[in-house]
Amino acid sequence: MTLREEFSQWMTENFRGEYECLRGRATPGDEDAFPGKRLEWERELGKAGWIGVGWPKEYGGRGASLDDIVGFNEEYAAHGGPGRAGHIGETLLAPTIIAFGTEDQKAKYLPGIKAGTEFWCQGYSEPNAGSDLSNIKTKARLENGQWIIEGQKIWTSLAMDSDYIFVVARAEEGSVGRHGLVFLLVKLDQAGIEIRPIKQMSGTAEFNEVFFDGAVCEQEDIIGGVGEGWKIAMALLGFERGASTLGQQMTFADEFRQIVELAKKNGASQNPLIRQRIAKAYAGLKIMRFTALRTLEAAETGELTKEGYMSKIYWASWHRDLGELAMDVMGASAETLEDGEFNKLQKLFLFSRSDTIYGGTNQIQRNIIAERALGMPKEPRGGGTVIKG
Template identity: 50%
Template sequence: MDLTESNEDRAFRAEIREWLGDHLAGEWAELKGLGGPGREHEAHDERLAWNRHLAAHGWTCVGWPEEHGGRGLSLWQQVIFHEEYARSDAPADVNHLGETLLGPTVMAFGTEEQKKRFLPPIVAVEELWAQGYSEPDAGSDLANVQTRARLDGDEWVIDGQKVWTSMAHVSDWCFVVARTEPGSTRHHGLSFVLVPLRQEGVEIRPIEQLTSGSEFNEVFFSGARAAADLVVGEPGKGWAVAMGLLGFERGVSTLGQTVGFARELDAVVARARGNGSIDDPIVRDRLADLKVELSAIRSFALRALAQVEGGQDSAAGGGAGSIFKLAWARWHRRLGEVAMDVAGAEGLLAGPGYTLDEHQRLFLFSRADTIYGGSDEIQLNILAERVLGLPKEPRG
């Protein structure tokens, strides 16, 4: 893997850095730093307007092929874009699930009609998407899905419940894994259905978090409807589509995440210097370990992406995605723990009206890092069974 930037890459980095510097000014400057993990509720409408501003200037879906409205950037240029976006402290994206998950999935598995219908509104940030995977009894065990869809004339009728559905309360559509073949079990008989959320038969209940936000939701489908042609891939063959989508989940945009992590680490170090806890050799060593580990995580992610690009690994099943998820989730959780140790007794007190500071929020939200997006246990099972070829875990 050659990480040396070409003249073209350096020019592109300068271009996006200059553009962000010019445009994250005036009214947009007030959005800097908003909407990160545990803070997705912040300034949603304003961030949506910012995302549409990006779209108007061609800065959404930058890795998509040009024929689908993207810029067709190389892998390394996509890395540059996401790193510079994070370094500029630009507000968190509101279009993440559509741009990085649903869009690439429709390109890979969808019909031409589905591509024409759904890809342009994602590029323009005119329609927002939620992910309908997890259920009360099918969180990490996605094959245990119980939500059902039956064909009634030219429409699917959906009944069931999804949970931990990020940003469903502000989304227009949800891609839903539902059981469409009666009597089927596990990964058989599932379909990947695109369901409009703004209809009768859909009830969305926000779940209040310890971080005081409500970005997660319960979604109840009671006779909700979707057109018969809104299944991506073949009906009953949705498991392959669902797994294909998970391969896109840990793509190049996650490298921008490591830039955000570095900023969080710097803030913890600054607090340690400010309150004198940096003088504790144990605290100092833990902070140094975190810095070294983050550099290693970034290098691994770059190498893994290069291998996927070169066909040497599979984003869905080759192990790189699972290793990266395990690494960054555990790192971020440790950062939250160190942040609380640095804060000391001050970290135990919330402000008026349960106001959390940035390190309290970091600690509380990072508790979930090893669970969402595929729990540590699931990632370890993937590596053991699919990569190392070990016997499958017994099922009770």
């Protein structure tokens, strides 16, 4: 039995009953749904060994191949698995710790992520450092064996359900840009940290502001050294373009299917312009998959291809357009609420506009593609990268 077959069987046997409420839920724009039950589900995945399947075996993973990891993510999405509460810890931080962390850090932090009992969020973006991450103002100073942190992060996904946050801060007085930064591992449940949810127009509040007022972490809770924070932060983002994007595309495919079914049901499919847009969206889904597979294949050699550089702006723009298509297929009903709440397609429309902002705005993505992928001259500016916190 392949890993894909084994996991599919496990999902069939376990993703039911008390977890049925999670089916197809907690996707972007819906990430604050059933928080307690989602954390329980992560523990179930951990107990069965389905967290960190691609990690090396010596760190508790299965050492799965790229094909197995792709199959795992596609099966998870095909079974309607909810958005992963442990995504940031498992697929972003853990590979970074494995690649750059000390053995003590691996022993301290990997087991909780692997078990689905400790959750992480990302402390990158700031009010004046979104499009220009290198402009961060949060400061960290080392005193008596501890890092003391002062500042603010924003757009921090799932901070309200997390146990830890990794923080990029400025540790060298007078440093600017990418210099003098540190990458710190910080416990959230302490007196020096305040978390404030940001309520969106869709009614959800998965993003947060995080304030640091004398928050602390131990001296050894730094990955890399002083001045290496930018290098570590960028390496972490490299792991973000992994096989989990194929699972994201399965969610997109499900949204597309719902739109097509509605168009057939309400007659919108008789409109030739709607049919043309549906066909274009279908073709975009296929292009997205082929691009992701080419990017992942190249990633095994450590190479980021032109496809890798363009993938984010492509899926973000495609998903935004899908949200607009959903509203046009719904017609006049798109402007009314069912039982006083947004339905799934309305949430898709409201949230998908943010796809072109978080993780790198389309404008910044175009600069990155032009300069790094195409080798064009750099635009005069301070520089930086947009990050979803």
